[in-house]
């Protein structure tokens with residue numbers, strides 16, 4: 372994958388952060404830097420929409436406010452509380468993470484990426500989210516929303532079709548994170564993908580990215596003037 376020029380990266384960062392100041396969502400896990408609370412939110416958000424996660428996130432943390440309390444809980448009870456969110460391997464993993472964190476790290480989630488990824492079910496995305504959102508590291512996050520935004524803005528449909536493998540995406544995401552601003556930048560990128568540059572109806576007409584976006588307008592106009600998605 373060819374890297375975007377430094378000036379294009381800077382413009383993207385500035386536009387995205389300005390967009391976030393205006394349009395960013397007020398979500399309960401954005402009011403904490405506690406690694407455990409951020410972990411809970413990230414695990415809940417896997418496979419579940421934000422509006423369903425918010426009340427369950429609050430309920431879960433009222434019942435299990437710390438790693439220690441979750442580790443001591445009966446796993447069946449944890450699973451029952453989680454149940455309306457579905458995909459029920461997640462509470463089991465979270466419970467296992469709490470136990471391991473207590474046993475190996477005295478109840479404090481580690482900052483190191485390799486240590487985080489040794490915890491049950493913690494992949495590169497979740498490790499990046501904890502490092503950036505709880506510990507302030509310049510770590511990237513890459514989910515389907517982020518990938519869609521980066522693909523549309525920096526690649527466009529033709530170059531996008533030639534990208535192979537995860538590494539190229541992670542390298543691109545990592546190269547875009549502004550030093551010292553990973554928290555806002557990553558939150559902004561996820562919000563922008565979830566609410567603005569959406570899969571089917573991106574708001575291209577009044578988008579801050581359109582001067583540089585390689586997919587503008589999306590979907591691309593067909594030769595006969597009709598709109599077609601690439």
Ligand code: SF4
Pocket residue numbers: 520523524567568569573574575576578579580581584585586587588589
């Ligand atoms: S111009 Fe359209 S496709 Fe490009 S980033 Fe904005 S919303 Fe997404």
